[in-house]
Amino acid sequence: MTSPLHNKAAIAGIGLTGFSKKSGVSELALAAQCVKAACDDAGLDPGKIDGLVSYTLDSSDEIEVARAVGAGDLKLFSKINYGGGAAVGTILQAVMAVATGVAENVVCYRAMNGRSGQRMGQGVSGNIISSDLIHWSWYMPYGMLTPGSWIAMIANKYMHRYGVTAEDLGRVAISQRHYAQSNPRSFFHGKPLTMEDYLASKMIAEPLRLYDFCQETDGGCAILITSTEHARDLKQKPAVIRGVVQASTRGQEQMTSYYRDELDSLPEMELAARLVYEQSGLGPDDIQAACLYDAFTSEVIMQLESFGFCGPGEGKDLVREGALDINGRLPNNTHGGLLSEAYIHGMNNIAEGARLVRGTSTSQPSNVEHVLVSSGVGVPTGALILGPD
Amino acid sequence: MAPSFRMKPPMGEDNGWWWQAAAEGKLAIQRCTGCNTLRHPPRPMCGECHSMEWDSVVSSGRGTLSSFTVLHHPQFPGFDYPLIIILVELEEGTRFTSQLVNCAPEQVAFDMPVEMLIQEDPDGFRLPVFQPAEGSHQ
Ligand SMILES: [Zn+2]
Numbered sequence: 001m002t003s004p005l006h007n008k009a010a011i012a013g014i015g016l017t018g019f020s021k022k023s024g025v026s027e028l029a030l031a032a033q034c035v036k037a038a039c040d041d042a043g044l045d046p047g048k049i050d051g052l053v054s055y056t057l058d059s060s061d062e063i064e065v066a067r068a069v070g071a072g073d074l075k076l077f078s079k080i081n082y083g084g085g086a087a088v089g090t091i092l093q094a095v096m097a098v099a100t101g102v103a104e105n106v107v108c109y110r111a112m113n114g115r116s117g118q119r120m121g122q123g124v125s126g127n128i129i130s131s132d133l134i135h136w137s138w139y140m141p142y143g144m145l146t147p148g149s150w151i152a153m154i155a156n157k158y159m160h161r162y163g164v165t166a167e168d169l170g171r172v173a174i175s176q177r178h179y180a181q182s183n184p185r186s187f188f189h190g191k192p193l194t195m196e197d198y199l200a201s202k203m204i205a206e207p208l209r210l211y212d213f214c215q216e217t218d219g220g221c222a223i224l225i226t227s228t229e230h231a232r233d234l235k236q237k238p239a240v241i242r243g244v245v246q247a248s249t250r251g252q253e254q255m256t257s258y259y260r261d262e263l264d265s266l267p268e269m270e271l272a273a274r275l276v277y278e279q280s281g282l283g284p285d286d287i288q289a290a291c292l293y294d295a296f297t298s299e300v301i302m303q304l305e306s307f308g309f310c311g312p313g314e315g316k317d318l319v320r321e322g323a324l325d326i327n328g329r330l331p332n333n334t335h336g337g338l339l340s341e342a343y344i345h346g347m348n349n350i351a352e353g354a355r356l357v358r359g360t361s362t363s364q365p366s367n368v369e370h371v372l373v374s375s376g377v378g379v380p381t382g383a384l385i386l387g388p389d
Numbered sequence: 390m391a392p393s394f395r396m397k398p399p400m401g402e403d404n405g406w407w408w409q410a411a412a413e414g415k416l417a418i419q420r421c422t423g424c425n426t427l428r429h430p431p432r433p434m435c436g437e438c439h440s441m442e443w444d445s446v447v448s449s450g451r452g453t454l455s456s457f458t459v460l461h462h463p464q465f466p467g468f469d470y471p472l473i474i475i476l477v478e479l480e481e482g483t484r485f486t487s488q489l490v491n492c493a494p495e496q497v498a499f500d501m502p503v504e505m506l507i508q509e510d511p512d513g514f515r516l517p518v519f520q521p522a523e524g525s526h527q
Pocket of ligand 1: 424426436
């Protein structure tokens, strides 16, 4: 049965602010800038926006952004939970709205002063007792206060089980840093990384070193979704959404799924893979490039297995073969990703997915038809497959 | 050491009882009284039989390491670094996230046997931590 979402909507515009470590402006200013930029990219009047979707972690509410950019009547406003796990989920909201006629032009955005403002991993606290706060409280009293500490527990188990080495993680970091050398937006533009640099970098949460971690960035990124039909009339080549899904599995926790059977795989990402392949009618052999969520290098290797590019434990072998590089089996995060371009909570990886379909990446591999993009790892997540019209 | 460096858990209906047991020196595991399934972290309903009735058992405090990480940075006040964080597979079959003490970071290993002890902060707050099990020292 064909999914009612398959090929119904497309990315018609992508918008970015500049990326920096200190924007000097409010998060709302960044949000308004990137939303306006996405409309400009598509050649759409921001007054035509009738849906806005963001992350629960985003401080700029939909109506604040709407007023700032001069949007008209809103028929959809929504925020998705679970940090970077929201990324592709925002697109799912937009696609469902467009496919059902609820809204016509939906912009998904994430804008943050991720370095100069509220930084990730500075601990979680609050006065109201919620189930979420109780969740974190199993870890906070022990000094587990950062995403790195939560992810390291799974990364260590996975690497131990399958013989993944520090050099394997380093290969992911180096590959993406190499892409960043062609991307002037990237924080690490002009700063390549060697294996020696990688191995000498500071140990943060064993087995993860400094260069296994994504950046902290001030910036914003927005994605305009409209019907595939409407997208054809706009300025850019549409990146048609073949499939888009959210996925969370039994025993799921936010960052700390330590109590289910699987400690060395990503069941929620395997579910995302199954669902997005079903919806798109495609499989791993049909995917030529990817933007796999890369808050940490270990996550990229694990996802190669989740999405069926290889069997369990074989992700490291693909990486050793250079699969992630521009002439490899699956060029990945060709903009540099969250590790080397900027950390806009995965929205900038979706933007790169659209560029890869348009053929406008600063490291454009030859013969890209379908691109896979994923949401955050270790949290309720999602996956997206883009292709040409 | 500052008396109140440690972030204290909020004491809600669904978890306060567990910390009360810890204050009494016990590592508690919630048990469904409908189907006897053990569950951790605690929650108000059994996902197996949907009973909201439960009691708890006291763990032996013995288990092995399912995984671990050694934290170096960032360093939060009051904790000693490198800080060894562990995921313990308890004898009873549930897992528990905690800290390993009385062990050098280079000695920690997968499947290592560990045993619980109660750590008491200067302000009287108590929480279960673990150390290498008796007889497992090299
Ligand atoms: Zn039960």
